[in-house]
Amino acid sequence: MITLLASARFFKAVARSIGQAAAWLVVLLVLTVVIDVVSRRFIVLGSTKLQDLEWHFHAALFLLSLGYAYVEGEHVRIDVLQARFGPKLAAVIEIVGAALFLVPFCVIVLHYGYNFVERSFLLDEGSASQTGLPHRWIIKSMLLAGFATLLAAAIGAIADSIAVLLGGKHPDDPHVRHQETGL
Template identity: 75%
Template sequence: MTALLASARFLKAVARRIGQVSAWLIVLLILTVVLDVITRRFVVLGSTKLQDLEWHFHAALFLLSLGYAYVEGEHVRIDVLLERFGLKTAAAIEFLGAVLFLVPFCVIVLYFGWTFVERSFLLSEGSATQTGLPYRWIIKTSLLIGFLTLLLAALGVIADSLATLIGAKRKPEPDTHYDEVGL
């Protein structure tokens, strides 16, 4: 029982930490957008590389934050119904949803995503525009990392839900999540 709760805390802490670190991409995204706007507006110098970099940062920010959003309960769900259920019913719904839908979806994306990234790397794929960024495989790798993080978060939520269903007492999670595992 203790191992189940410890593994749930560890997996959720890993997803939280990756989300917290990836949140700093918003600063890079903002700086890139500001630089792009200034160079286009005042220097009259449009840059395809800056525009490519903007969507690269945006995609990485979104993908690397998936696990964090799931662990924190900030993902899309029907809270109107969920708040009416008891703790065990909510845990059962969360468990079934993660086991039947989220984990298989993550596994499928990771399985096919690996080929997607590998092909991009082997072909030295770059931007579709001639003046765009090279090495498209770098941004495509964030797809794998993001869904791997989401899978870890899902496994943590599954372990947590299972512990609730079998009657383990859950400790409230501390406010400083990243201190739990020393990440």
């Protein structure tokens, strides 16, 4: 049981750390948008590179935050029904949902995404615009990082749910939350 809970905590901590680090991309995104708007409005200097950079930051922010949102329970779920379930039934539903849908989806995206990124890297793909950013494989690799983070979060949630079924503490127990966050 201790190993199961420790592995769940580890996978969830990885997803949480990556999501918290990715949150700083908001600052870069806002700065890029401000610079782009100011340079277009007052200097009359449009930059395709800045526009490309905006969507690169936005995509990276979204993809790297997927696992964090799942770990923190901020993803889409039917909370009205889940609130009525006991911890064991909620754990079964979490296991079934993650094991049957989320994990296979992540594996498929990672499998095909690898070929997608590899092809972009080998071709040294750049922006569709002549004056855009080069090395499009960098942003495409965020797809792999994001779904690997989401997969780690799913494995952590499955491990937590198995621990609940085996009689361990429920992940929503304040003592468990206290240990995970260090508060």
